[in-house]
Amino acid sequence: MPFRLGWRGFRGAIDVLFLAPLTLYILGLTLWPVLSTMALSFQDRRSGSFPTLANYQAVVEHFEFWDALYNTLFISVVGLSLELCLGLVMALCLSVPFRGRGVARALMLIPLGVPTIVSAANMRYIFGTVGYLNETLHQLGLLEIPIDWTSGGARTLMAVVAADLWKVTPLVMLILLAGLESIPGELYEAAVTDGAGAWQRFRYVTLPLLKPAITAALIIRGIDAFRIFALPLTLVGRSTPVLSTYTYFEYVDYQNPYTSAASATILLVMILATTIAYLQIAGTEEVIS
Amino acid sequence: MTKTHQRKRLPAHRNPIQALLGLLLAWTVACPGLLVAAERTLTVTMRLDESEWRVMRAEILPRFEKECQCTVVPRDVPPEQLAQLLQAMARAGRMEIDVFAQDNMRLLELVSIGVVQDLSAYESRIAPQVSKVLLETGRIQGRLYFFPYRPNVQIAYYNAQRFERYGLSPPGTWEELLHVARVFKEKEGVGRVLFQAWGGAPTVTQVYEWITSAGGDPLVLTHPGTVKTFRFLQELWPYLSPDSRQAKWDTTNQFLAQESAYLAQNWPFGVRLLIQEYGKTAIKTYSGWAGPARKAHVIGGEVLGIPVGTPNVPLALDFLRFMQSKGIQELLTVRLGWPSLRTDAHGRVEAWMRPYFKAVTEALTHGIVRKNLPYWPEYEKLVNEAFVRTVVRGEAVEGTLHALQARLERVQGRY
Amino acid sequence: MRPLTYLAMSAMAAFLLIPVYLMVKISISVPGEVFTQHPTLLIHDVTLDHWRQIVTGGMLWPPLKKSLTVATATALLALALSAPAAYVIARMPRGWKYTTLLILFFTRMFPEVGIALPMAIRFIEWGLFDTNLGLTLAHLVRTLPITAWILVGSFEAIPREIEEAAGVDGAGHGRTLLRVILPLALPGLTVAALFAWLLSWEEFTFAVYLSLASRTLPLQVYYYVYQGNWFLTATYTTIITIPVLILTYALQRYLKAGTLAGAIK
Numbered sequence: 003m004p005f006r007l008g009w010r011g012f013r014g015a016i017d018v019l020f021l022a023p024l025t026l027y028i029l030g031l032t033l034w035p036v037l038s039t040m041a042l043s044f045q046d047r048r049s050g051s052f053p054t055l056a057n058y059q060a061v062v063e064h065f066e067f068w069d070a071l072y073n074t075l076f077i078s079v080v081g082l083s084l085e086l087c088l089g090l091v092m093a094l095c096l097s098v099p100f101r102g103r104g105v106a107r108a109l110m111l112i113p114l115g116v117p118t119i120v121s122a123a124n125m126r127y128i129f130g131t132v133g134y135l136n137e138t139l140h141q142l143g144l145l146e147i148p149i150d151w152t153s154g155g156a157r158t159l160m161a162v163v164a165a166d167l168w169k170v171t172p173l174v175m176l177i178l179l180a181g182l183e184s185i186p187g188e189l190y191e192a193a194v195t196d197g198a199g200a201w202q203r204f205r206y207v208t209l210p211l212l213k214p215a216i217t218a219a220l221i222i223r224g225i226d227a228f229r230i231f232a233l234p235l236t237l238v239g240r241s242t243p244v245l246s247t248y249t250y251f252e253y254v255d256y257q258n259p260y261t262s263a264a265s266a267t268i269l270l271v272m273i274l275a276t277t278i279a280y281l282q283i284a285g286t287e288e289v290i291s
Numbered sequence: 292m293t294k295t296h297q298r299k300r301l302p303a304h305r306n307p308i309q310a311l312l313g314l315l316l317a318w319t320v321a322c323p324g325l326l327v328a329a330e331r332t333l334t335v336t337m338r339l340d341e342s343e344w345r346v347m348r349a350e351i352l353p354r355f356e357k358e359c360q361c362t363v364v365p366r367d368v369p370p371e372q373l374a375q376l377l378q379a380m381a382r383a384g385r386m387e388i389d390v391f392a393q394d395n396m397r398l399l400e401l402v403s404i405g406v407v408q409d410l411s412a413y414e415s416r417i418a419p420q421v422s423k424v425l426l427e428t429g430r431i432q433g434r435l436y437f438f439p440y441r442p443n444v445q446i447a448y449y450n451a452q453r454f455e456r457y458g459l460s461p462p463g464t465w466e467e468l469l470h471v472a473r474v475f476k477e478k479e480g481v482g483r484v485l486f487q488a489w490g491g492a493p494t495v496t497q498v499y500e501w502i503t504s505a506g507g508d509p510l511v512l513t514h515p516g517t518v519k520t521f522r523f524l525q526e527l528w529p530y531l532s533p534d535s536r537q538a539k540w541d542t543t544n545q546f547l548a549q550e551s552a553y554l555a556q557n558w559p560f561g562v563r564l565l566i567q568e569y570g571k572t573a574i575k576t577y578s579g580w581a582g583p584a585r586k587a588h589v590i591g592g593e594v595l596g597i598p599v600g601t602p603n604v605p606l607a608l609d610f611l612r613f614m615q616s617k618g619i620q621e622l623l624t625v626r627l628g629w630p631s632l633r634t635d636a637h638g639r640v641e642a643w644m645r646p647y648f649k650a651v652t653e654a655l656t657h658g659i660v661r662k663n664l665p666y667w668p669e670y671e672k673l674v675n676e677a678f679v680r681t682v683v684r685g686e687a688v689e690g691t692l693h694a695l696q697a698r699l700e701r702v703q704g705r706y
Numbered sequence: 707m708r709p710l711t712y713l714a715m716s717a718m719a720a721f722l723l724i725p726v727y728l729m730v731k732i733s734i735s736v737p738g739e740v741f742t743q744h745p746t747l748l749i750h751d752v753t754l755d756h757w758r759q760i761v762t763g764g765m766l767w768p769p770l771k772k773s774l775t776v777a778t779a780t781a782l783l784a785l786a787l788s789a790p791a792a793y794v795i796a797r798m799p800r801g802w803k804y805t806t807l808l809i810l811f812f813t814r815m816f817p818e819v820g821i822a823l824p825m826a827i828r829f830i831e832w833g834l835f836d837t838n839l840g841l842t843l844a845h846l847v848r849t850l851p852i853t854a855w856i857l858v859g860s861f862e863a864i865p866r867e868i869e870e871a872a873g874v875d876g877a878g879h880g881r882t883l884l885r886v887i888l889p890l891a892l893p894g895l896t897v898a899a900l901f902a903w904l905l906s907w908e909e910f911t912f913a914v915y916l917s918l919a920s921r922t923l924p925l926q927v928y929y930y931v932y933q934g935n936w937f938l939t940a941t942y943t944t945i946i947t948i949p950v951l952i953l954t955y956a957l958q959r960y961l962k963a964g965t966l967a968g969a970i971k
Contacts, residue, residue: 009798009799009802010799011797011798011799016879017794019790020790020791020793020794021790021791021794021795023786023787023788023790023791024787024788024790024791024792024850024854025791027787027846027850028810028813028850028851031825031843031844031846031847032813032816032821032847033813034824035820035821035822035823035824035825036816036820036821038824038828039820039821039823039824042823042824048705064676065676065679065680066676066679091714092718095711095714095715098711100708100711100712102712102715106715106718106719108955109718109719109722109723110722111954111955111958112722112723112726112951113722114954115947115950115951115952115953115954115955116725116726116947116950116951117907117908117910117924117946117947117950118908118910119908119910119924119927119928119943119946120729120908120924120927120943120946120947121725122931123729123927123931123939123940123943124725124726124728124729124943125725126931126936126939127725127728127729127732127936127940128724128725128728130549130551131481131532131533131534131546131549131551132546132549132550132551132742132743132745133745134724134728134745134747137744137745137747138747140744141747146480147479147480147481148481148551150481150533150534152536152537153533153534153535153536153537154536154683168721168722168725172722225814225815228817229817229818229819231818231819231910231911232910232911235928236928236931238537239489239537240489240490240491241489241536241537245817246817246818246819249817249819249820249823250819250914250915253823253826253915254371254372255371255490255491255668256668256669256671256672257374257375257400257668258668259823259827262819262823263820263823263824266817266819266820266823267820269817269819269820270815270816270817270820273815273816273817274815277815336919340933341930341933341935341938345763348764366919366920367919367929368918368919372918375830375918376835376836376918376919378830379829379830379833379835379836379918380836382830382831382833383830383831383832383833383834383835384833385833388919539932541932541933541934541935542932542933542934543934544934545741545934545935545936546934548737548741549741549742549743549745550741550742550743551743568737569737569738569741570737570738571741
C-alpha cells in the first residue's frame with residue numbers, strides 16, 4: 003500500500019474527530035497499562051531504580067512460577083488439540099441435516115450462555131472429591147475409592163482442560179460449522195463422480211477448504227488458552243497455578259506488584275510470540291474475514 | 292463481512308431486541324434517582340461467615356442503631372485486602388469506612404501505610420475487665436491503634452461416628468494423630484485427616500502452631516523444633532485427605548460437611564454452620580492435640596480500628612466501646628459461641644453449643660500470641676514454599692529449610 | 707451412520723446439560739442431599755431456603771445493582787465511543803480497514819491480568835478504585851474492540867448509494883448521519899450494545915482487581931465458592947446465568963466467527 007495521508011474518501015477533520023475517541027481510549031487504557039506493566043516489571047521494589055532484572059530474577063527463582071509456566075503450556079496444547087478435534091466432530095455431525103438438528107444446535111449454545119465464572123463454579127460440584135463425577139463412577143461400580151481431581155498433578159490439569167472444553171468447544175464448533183457451510187456442495191459432487199470415498203472427500207476437499215476456519219479457531223482460542231484465569235482460579239486455586247493466576251497471587255496474596263508485572267510481561271511476550279509466529283505461517287486475512 | 296446476509300436478517304429481529312435496549316435505557320434513567328437520604332450512617336467492615344453475618348445484621352447492629360440513632364452499613368472486606376482499600380480511599384480523599392475489623396496478624400501493614408488513627412488517647416475508656424493480653428495485640432511501637440473485640444482460637448473437629456466405626460478416639464498427641472490418619476487411609480483407601488494446605492495464611496497459621504507445639508521457633512526455619520515439625524508433616528502427608536490442598540478456613544467446613552474429611556483443625560465459626568445449617572450432628576469438637584513439647588494454640592481473632600480521614604470519629608468510638616461492652620460480648624457468646632474478651636462476661640451459650648464452646652475455652656488456655664512482623668507477607672511466602680516443597684513434594688527437609696532460612700535472613704536484614 | 711450420530715448427539719447433550727442441571731439442582735436442594743459422602747444425582751427434597759436467604763437477606767440487591775449499573779454504563783459508553791469510529795472504518799478502503807481491524811484484534815492479545823494491574827494501582831491514586839466508574843472504564847477495554855468490530859460490519863451493510871443520494875438531496879453531513887445512517891444502523895447498534903452489556907455483566911478479571919467492598923455478581927459467586935457454600939454459590943450463579951442465556955439466544959443469529967472472537971468468553 004502506498005503511503006499517503008489518509009485513504010481514498012478521507013474526509014479530513016471529521017474522520018479524525020470520529021476516530022479519536024476510540025483511538026485515544028485504546029492508547030490510554032489498553033496500550034498504556036500494558037506498557038506501564040512492562041515498565042513496572044523492570045523497576046526495583048525498594049529503591050525504585052530502573053531498569054533492573056531483580057523482579058525477573060525473583061520470579062524465576064520462585065518454584066511455583068515454573069509450575070505455572072508448565073501448566074499454562076499443558077492446558078493450552080492439550081486443551082486446544084482436544085477442542086479442535088471435538089469441535090470438528092460436532093461440526094461435521096451438525097452439518098448434515100437430521101431430525102432434531104435444531105434442538106442440537108440450540109443445546110450447543112448453552113455453554114456460550116453460561117459465564118466463565120459460573121461454569122467454573124459448576125465444575126467444582128463435578129470434580130470435588132465428594133463430587134458428582136466420583137459419585138456417578140461409584141454408582142456405575144467403576145470406582146471404589148474416591149479420586150481427588152483438584153489437588154494437583156496431571157489429573158488436575160486434565161480436569162481443568164475438561165472443564166474448559168465444556169465452555170469453549172461449542173465456540174470452536176460454531177466457527178468450524180460456518181467454515182463447513184461455506185464449502186460449495188458441487189465440490190463434493192465432483193469428488194463423488196471422481197470416485198472419492200468418504201475419507202478421501204474429507205481429506206482432500208473438506209480439510210483444505212476448512213483451513214481458514216481452523217486457523218481462526220486456533221488463534222482465537224489459543225490466545226484465550228494462554229490467558230485462562232477465572233476457571234483455574236476458581237476450580238483448583240493455588241494447588242495448580244497457571245501464569246495468569248500466578249500473576250494474580252503475586253499481587254493480591256503477596257502484595258508485590260513488581261513480580262506480578264514481571265510474570266504478566268512474560269505471559270504477554272509468550273502470547274505475542276506464538277500468535278505472530280502462527281500468523282507468519284498461516285497468513286492474516288483468514289482471521290479477519 | 293457478509294453484507295447481504297445482515298441486511299436480510301436484521302429487521303426481522305428488530306422489535307424484541309429493541310425492547311431490550313429500551314430496558315437498558317430505562318435502567319440508566321432510573322438509577323441516579325436512587326439517592327440515599329442524608330442521615331447519620333456508620334460504615335463498618337468485617338469479614339464474617341454468612342451465618343455469623345446473619346446474627347450480626349439481625350441482632351447486634353440494630354442494637355447500636357437504636358442506641359445511637361444512626362444507621363450502620365455493614366460491608367464484608369477480606370483481611371488481606373483491607374490495607375489496599377483503606378489506602379485507596381485515603382488517597383482519593385473520601386474515606387467511606389468508619390470502623391473496620393481486622394485480623395490481628397495484619398495490623399502492622401495498616402500502621403506502616405498510615406491509614407489508622409492512633410487511639411492511645413482513648414485507652415482510658417477501655418473497661419478494666421478487658422483482657423490485658425488481648426489489649427496488647429492492638430499496641431504497636433508503644434501506641435494503641437486497635438481495640439480488641441473478638442479473641443479466637445482453632446479447635447479440632449472430628450466426625451464421632453466415623454471414629455467409633457473403627458474404634459478410634461480423637462488423637463491427643465502427634466503419634467496418635469499419625470495412627471488415626473493411617474487407620475483411616477488403610478480402612479477407606481483415602482486419607483480422612485485434613486490439613487489446611489491451600490497456602491497463604493491458613494497454612495502458615497497451622498504450621499506456626501505446630502512448630503510452637505514442637506518447641507521450635509517458627510521464625511527460625513533451621514531450629515530443631517521447626518525441622519522436627521516439617522519432618523513430621525512429611526511423614527503424615529501421605530495419610531492426609533487429598534482435599535487438604537483445597538482446604539483453607541472456609542472450605543474446611545465444606546469437606547467436613549461432605550464427610551470427605553473426618554478430622555480437621557479450624558476456627559469455631561464452623562460449628563453453627565455444620566451443626567445447625569447442615570445438620571451434621573455427628574461432628575464433635577475438642578481442643579486438639581499436643582505437640583512433642585507442649586500444647587499450643589495461636590490466638591487469632593480480630594480488633595477494631597478507625598481509619599484516618601473518617602468524619603465520624605465520635606460515633607466510631609461509641610461503636611468500639613459498644614462492641615466491647617458486657618452486654619454485647621455476652622450476646623456474641625450466647626448467639627455465636629465466640630469466646631469473650633472480658634473477664635466478667637459470662638454469657639451462657641445455647642445448650643446445644645456448650646460442648647463445642649468448652650473446646651474453645653480449653654484451647655484458649657494454651658493460647659500463644661504471634662509477633663507482629665513487618666515482613667509478614669514475605670514470611671508467609673517462604674513458609675508456604677517450605678511446606679509445598681518438603682511436605683507436598685517430599686524434598687529433603689533439612690536442605691530445603693537451610694536454603695529458605697538464608698532467604699528469610701535476607702528479608703529480615705532489610706527491616 | 708444415523709444411529710451413531712444420534713448416540714454422539716445424546717452423549718453431547720448430556721455433557722452440555724449436566725453442569726447446568728447440577729447448578730439449578732443444588733440451588734434448590736436441602737443440604738443433607740448434597741453434603742454427604744454420596745450426593746444424590748436426582749432431586750428429592752426441594753427447598754427454597756437458599757433463594758429466600760439471598761433474596762430476603764439483603765445481600766442480593768447491592769451486587770445486583772452494581773452489576774446492572776456497570777453493565778448498562780459500559781454498553782452505552784461503548785456505543786458512544788466506538789460507533790463514530792466504526793462508521794469511518796467501514797468507509798475505509800479494504801487495505802486500511804483490514805489493518806485497523808487487525809490492530810483492534812491485537813489488543814485482545816494482552817493478558818487482562820497485565821492491564822488490570824497498573825489500572826488497580828493508578829485507580830487507587832485517582833479515586834476510581836472500587837467505584838462503578840472505574841470498573842466501567844476497565845470493562846470498556848474488553849468491550850470496545852468487539853463493539854467496534856460488530857458496528858463496522860453493520861455500517862458496511864448500509865449501501866453507500868443511500869448516503870450519496872441523501873447528499874444529492876441537499877442534506878449535510880450531520881443531517882445524513884442522523885436521519886439516514888443512524889436509523890439504518892439501529893439494529894446493529896442494538897446488537898453491539900447488548901453484546902457489550904453481556905460482556906460487562908459476566909466479567910470477572912477486571913472486577914476482581916478493581917473492586918473490594920462493593921462486589922459485582924460474579925465476584926459474589928467467587929466469594930461463596932471460597933466460603934465452600936455450594937448452595938449460595940449455586941443460587942447466585944443461577945441468577946447471573948438467566949439473563950445471559952436469554953440474551954445469547956436472542957443474539958444467536960449474530961454469533962459469527964468475527965464477533966465470537968471476543969464476544970464470548
